[in-house]
Amino acid sequence: MASSLSPVSKFDPKNMEFRYLGPTGLKVSVFSLGGWMSYGKHVTGNPVKDCLQAAWDHGINYFDTAESYFKGESEIAIGQALRELDWPREEMDPNVPMREVVESFTQVIRNLNFAYYWGTSEWTAAQIQEATAIAEKYNLIAPVVEQPQYNMFARERFENEYAPLYSSFSYGTTIWSPLNYGILTGKYNDGIPEDSRFAKEGDFFKDTITRLRSPEGQEKIDKVKKLTTIAERLGTTTAALALAWCAKNNNVTTVILGATKVEQVVENCKALEIIPKLTEEVLDEIEGILQNKPEVKQQIWTQR
Numbered sequence: 115m116a117s118s119l120s121p122v123s124k125f126d127p128k129n130m131e132f133r134y135l136g137p138t139g140l141k142v143s144v145f146s147l148g149g150w151m152s153y154g155k156h157v158t159g160n161p162v163k164d165c166l167q168a169a170w171d172h173g174i175n176y177f178d179t180a181e182s183y184f185k186g187e188s189e190i191a192i193g194q195a196l197r198e199l200d201w202p203r204e205e206m207d208p209n210v211p212m213r214e215v216v217e218s219f220t221q222v223i224r225n226l227n228f229a230y231y232w233g234t235s236e237w238t239a240a241q242i243q244e245a246t247a248i249a250e251k252y253n254l255i256a257p258v259v260e261q262p263q264y265n266m267f268a269r270e271r272f273e274n275e276y277a278p279l280y281s282s283f284s285y286g287t288t289i290w291s292p293l294n295y296g297i298l299t300g301k302y303n304d305g306i307p308e309d310s311r312f313a314k315e316g317d318f319f320k321d322t323i324t325r326l327r328s329p330e331g332q333e334k335i336d337k338v339k340k341l342t343t344i345a346e347r348l349g350t351t352t353a354a355l356a357l358a359w360c361a362k363n364n365n366v367t368t369v370i371l372g373a374t375k376v377e378q379v380v381e382n383c384k385a386l387e388i389i390p391k392l393t394e395e396v397l398d399e400i401e402g403i404l405q406n407k408p409e410v411k412q413q414i415w416t417q418r
Contacts, residue, residue: 130173139210146176149188153179163195170201206237212244213252220254233259233286239275246283259286264366265294266341266356266404267334272365274408286367292360293353293372297334300342300352302326340403344396350388351381358388359400 131144147169153162166177179189206215219232234242234257242257249256260279264272264287272289279285293299325331338352345355360369373379392400401407 127173127175128171132173132175134209139207139214141207141209142176143174145174146178147174148178149192150178150180150183153183153188153191162191163198166192166195167199170199206241212241213248216245216248216252216254216256219257220249223255231255231258233257233261233288235261236263239279242279242283242285256283259288259367261288261290261370263291264289264360264363265292266298266359266400267294267406269406270408273363274410276365277410280365287365288368288370289360289366290370292357292369294334294356297326298338298341298352298356300338300345302335302338337403341400344399344403348388348391348396350384353382354385354388357382357385358392359397361385361389362392362397 127143132141133144134140135142147166153165169177177192179192181189183189222228223230223232232255234245237245237260242260246256248254260276262272262276268291272287276285276287296302326334341355342352345352348355350358357369357371360366371379371382373382
């Protein structure tokens with residue numbers, strides 16, 4: 115469950131003590147930082163951000179503010195600081211009871227009318243099953259879609275762990291990174307081009323680049339080169355082949371495309387023409403290259 119001012123991320127709490135907030139699953143630091151008599155009036159800008167960062171570095175994860183503090187200026191100052199600090203706050207807190215999570219989304223839909231459905235992203239199958247069971251038991255609204263990573267090099271969770279979800283709940287999927295951070299485009303077959311995202315955003319993709327240069331990464335590149343041969347034979351690009359391969363799986367509801375240019379959008383959409391060309395023979399040839407098909411008890415791969 116996302117909390118407005120209590121980020122859930124991997125940080126060093128040092129010697130901070132944490133306590134549950136009443137009967138909830140929220141664990142807050144025994145010391146917190148308040149903005150009542152300071153932020154937004156006497157203190158603004160970088161000092162606010164510096165104070166929040168120092169508090170965070172020492173294990174504080176609870177920040178107090180309210181619309182009545184300096185007529186809302188405190189909320190604005192703390193909000194701006196949080197935005198600039200860019201702390202991760204999107205992960206589900208495992209300490210929050212699942213019923214609270216499901217009830218919160220139900221309220222968003224039934225009471226607030228902010229949405230019609232809700233979904234998950236990178237949840238485990240067990241978490242999704244628990245949420246669905248709780249929704250059924252307490253007349254709440256269950257999630258209907260999961261957004262996982264899925265591509266030729268990331269298959270285990272989607273094809274194996276999630277298998278029961280497709281048949282039991284007709285769970286939808288909106289998959290991300292179908293090109294495995296661009297590796298399946300083939301653009302990195304001969305190194306990292308100067309105009310590529312890996313070159314321009316090296317710090318952000320530091321870990322990915324390191325893995326790409328490892329023996330395992332080079333093994334991926336060798337596989338991409340072999341996939342490129344198949345793509346050329348089918349009259350398409352390596353990227354289009356990889357996208358079509360994802361879409362060929364009937365448990366994929368939609369493949370999320372990434373693009374920085376109009377030409378890329380147009381080119382990616384051409385993958386639609388390749389889906390019918392992925393015959394059993396071609397799919398077997400691809401499997402022969404990948405050598406990573408998960409062993410599943412329940413068959414989930416179906417042809418379109």
